[in-house]
Amino acid sequence: MAAISRVLSGSPTARSIPAATQERIFAAAQQLNYRPNLLARSLRQGRSTSVGVIIPEISEGYATPILAGIEETLSAAGYILVMLTHHHRAEVLARAQQIFAERAVDAIIAVDTALPFVGPIPTVTVSCPDSRPNVTNIVLNHDRAAELALHHLYALGHREIAIIKGQPFSSETEVRWNAIERAAACFGIALRPNQVVQLEEDLPTSEPGYRATRKLLDQARDFSALFAFNDVSAIGAVMALHDAGLRVPNDVSVLGFDDIAFAGVHRPALTTIRQPLHEMGVLAATTVLKQLGGIPDLRSGTQRMIVEPELIVRSSTLKR
Amino acid sequence: MAAISRVLSGSPTARSIPAATQERIFAAAQQLNYRPNLLARSLRQGRSTSVGVIIPEISEGYATPILAGIEETLSAAGYILVMLTHHHRAEVLARAQQIFAERAVDAIIAVDTALPFVGPIPTVTVSCPDSRPNVTNIVLNHDRAAELALHHLYALGHREIAIIKGQPFSSETEVRWNAIERAAACFGIALRPNQVVQLEEDLPTSEPGYRATRKLLDQARDFSALFAFNDVSAIGAVMALHDAGLRVPNDVSVLGFDDIAFAGVHRPALTTIRQPLHEMGVLAATTVLKQLGGIPDLRSGTQRMIVEPELIVRSSTLKR
DNA sequence: TTGAAAGCGTTACCAT
DNA sequence: ATGGTAACGCTTTCAA
Numbered sequence: 247m248a249a250i251s252r253v254l255s256g257s258p259t260a261r262s263i264p265a266a267t268q269e270r271i272f273a274a275a276q277q278l279n280y281r282p283n284l285l286a287r288s289l290r291q292g293r294s295t296s297v298g299v300i301i302p303e304i305s306e307g308y309a310t311p312i313l314a315g316i317e318e319t320l321s322a323a324g325y326i327l328v329m330l331t332h333h334h335r336a337e338v339l340a341r342a343q344q345i346f347a348e349r350a351v352d353a354i355i356a357v358d359t360a361l362p363f364v365g366p367i368p369t370v371t372v373s374c375p376d377s378r379p380n381v382t383n384i385v386l387n388h389d390r391a392a393e394l395a396l397h398h399l400y401a402l403g404h405r406e407i408a409i410i411k412g413q414p415f416s417s418e419t420e421v422r423w424n425a426i427e428r429a430a431a432c433f434g435i436a437l438r439p440n441q442v443v444q445l446e447e448d449l450p451t452s453e454p455g456y457r458a459t460r461k462l463l464d465q466a467r468d469f470s471a472l473f474a475f476n477d478v479s480a481i482g483a484v485m486a487l488h489d490a491g492l493r494v495p496n497d498v499s500v501l502g503f504d505d506i507a508f509a510g511v512h513r514p515a516l517t518t519i520r521q522p523l524h525e526m527g528v529l530a531a532t533t534v535l536k537q538l539g540g541i542p543d544l545r546s547g548t549q550r551m552i553v554e555p556e557l558i559v560r561s562s563t564l565k566r
Numbered sequence: 567m568a569a570i571s572r573v574l575s576g577s578p579t580a581r582s583i584p585a586a587t588q589e590r591i592f593a594a595a596q597q598l599n600y601r602p603n604l605l606a607r608s609l610r611q612g613r614s615t616s617v618g619v620i621i622p623e624i625s626e627g628y629a630t631p632i633l634a635g636i637e638e639t640l641s642a643a644g645y646i647l648v649m650l651t652h653h654h655r656a657e658v659l660a661r662a663q664q665i666f667a668e669r670a671v672d673a674i675i676a677v678d679t680a681l682p683f684v685g686p687i688p689t690v691t692v693s694c695p696d697s698r699p700n701v702t703n704i705v706l707n708h709d710r711a712a713e714l715a716l717h718h719l720y721a722l723g724h725r726e727i728a729i730i731k732g733q734p735f736s737s738e739t740e741v742r743w744n745a746i747e748r749a750a751a752c753f754g755i756a757l758r759p760n761q762v763v764q765l766e767e768d769l770p771t772s773e774p775g776y777r778a779t780r781k782l783l784d785q786a787r788d789f790s791a792l793f794a795f796n797d798v799s800a801i802g803a804v805m806a807l808h809d810a811g812l813r814v815p816n817d818v819s820v821l822g823f824d825d826i827a828f829a830g831v832h833r834p835a836l837t838t839i840r841q842p843l844h845e846m847g848v849l850a851a852t853t854v855l856k857q858l859g860g861i862p863d864l865r866s867g868t869q870r871m872i873v874e875p876e877l878i879v880r881s882s883t884l885k886r
Numbered sequence: 887t888t889g890a891a892a893g894c895g896t897t898a899c900c901a902t
Numbered sequence: 903a904t905g906g907t908a909a910c911g912c913t914t915t916c917a918a
Binding site: 452 | 601602604605606608609614623624626627630634637638641646647648649650664665668669670771801805826827828831832
Binding site: 572610 | 896898
């Protein structure tokens with residue numbers, strides 16, 4: 247039994263077993279159609295070749311490419327995902343910790359989620375700006391993103407730029423806003439309070455963007471450009487502007503964020519700041535795998551991996 | 567140990583344990599912050615409170631609501647998903663069987679996937695028309711869908727209707743096409759071979775729909791309506807028609823399928839045949855849960871659960 | 887180089 | 903009503 251275990255699980259101690267015996271073992275396993283019981287192995291080793299993934303919801307546009315990137319990478323390495331959604335509810339987040347512990351996940355990837363816990367296992371976050379000890383954070387270069395965005399609009403002649411901030415519960419809202427403020431200061435753009443609105447509802451649709459834009463139009467109509475928190479809300483903004491008799495991009499230039507799949511298909515095609523969502527998922531997964539396979543020392547210490555945004559110009563964003 | 571196991575796992579045999587003892591056990595568990603080890607339980611019981619889910623890919627529009635419905639329902643019942651994607655590759659599908667067996671999933675849900683295997687565990691398929699023994703199939707009422715679609719177009723005066731069939735590898739392509747043929751016969755609509763094209767590329771984007779429509783336009787321009795295999799390809803079709811100088815819906819009425827989230831946001835807003843994707847995910851999951859909890863007899867026998875489509879009229883599909 | 891045996895943390899079968 | 907104990911199928915240590 248010992249020899250069989252060592253050979254079939256590819257243990258380094260198998261090197262001291264003669265080739266002939268190994269052959270016999272492989273042959274027998276093949277003939278008997280032997281499959282090791284992963285549950286027994288997991289129980290014994292205390293690990294499960296699985297990775298916990300937590301994300302607010304399985305939503306269109308944003309979550310999909312990240313999850314796809316994570317799934318591809320992990321399943322190619324023989325890991326499965328223990329995927330949980332929390333819908334921004336604190337008690338579900340707390341339960342997630344239990345579930346991950348029960349299932350003995352070997353690592354955790356948190357997407358767009360402020361983890362209330364950090365365990366002794368490798369932990370990687372995606373788009374969670376608040377860094378915690380022993381966690382690797384994969385974050386977008388928000389300063390660069392804001393600079394790309396405002397430079398684009400500024401270069402086209404826009405000076406009165408409205409902003410739609412993210413929902414209060416969204417983990418990136420604050421850092422993004424701060425970056426926008428810094429970039430605006432750089433370009434000498436004034437962000438007037440009545441030209442700033444915030445997404446409110448917890449819906450992954452364009453509805454919150456529509457409502458925020460309605461509110462914006464009620465309190466200010468003197469902006470010539472609008473920078474939305476994400477593409478989904480930018481689409482809602484375009485609808486609201488259109489309903490208010492304003493043309494996009496002729497009257498108002500709308501700039502989105504994320505570059506979701508539908509951004510290029512939407513009419514008017516959405517100019518946007520691209521986040522490499524799929525790549526971020528892949529990066530999160532490969533980072534986890536590296537930590538799982540590598541030297542334990544690599545796990546410790548807070549690390550930041552910065553991902554670069556890109557300006558995608560689609561509908562010609564005309565100068566006013 | 568025995569008493570503790572019985573009480574904490576809610577075994578029916580725990581009824582013969584006096585309330586006082588049960589209290590003591592609960593109190594101690596609480597105080598010691600005891601969490602049962604799921605791996606050990608799974609090893610012993612041969613089940614893992616997990617459900618295998620296999621789907622071609624984590625794609626926008628189609629997969630997302632189904633997966634969300636499955637995830638919600640299963641995780642509310644304490645199950646986790648073992649989610650695999652196969653990208654229409656046969657060898658990956660075969661490996662999936664291995665992985666599900668290794669992980670000792672308690673049931674399997676296959677979405678839009680022709681399973682090459684049926685095990686002894688409850689198995690539910692979503693949108694897989696070919697029925698196999700001991701599998702519950704959740705399928706759309708395709709005849710009704712085709713009837714809704716063609717009646718809608720017919721009533722608007724359309725007689726020359728082009729069709730975009732699904733990819734050859736898509737599990738619903740054939741059954742959908744057969745239903746369309748029957749409905750067309752009913753209404754006395756002739757489906758001319760040069761007005762029928764098929765999606766080819768294995769991409770979850772609107773690209774295949776665009777290409778198919780280009781091909782269609784090369785071989786026929788005498789159609790006044792176009793019925794696409796799904797919304798994603800309908801969007802591609804609208805782009806291709808537009809690029810060819812045709813207006814939608816003025817020159818050509820385009821009818822989609824699925825009613826994905828962006829169908830109502832797209833301009834022109836997409837008229838479409840709605841599949842209740844989210845509900846289908848929920849239904850698949852509840853069916854699995856019922857079979858897992860219920861009498862084993864319920865598992866046997868092939869069952870079909872028919873889901874009804876709905877016509878969603880958005881852009882006014884004008885009579886030619 | 888190989889084998890025996892001790893667990894991993896449960897559950898379930900028997901006794902009491 | 904309770905408790906002892908043998909599995910479940912593997913890995914790993916220790917001896918041979």
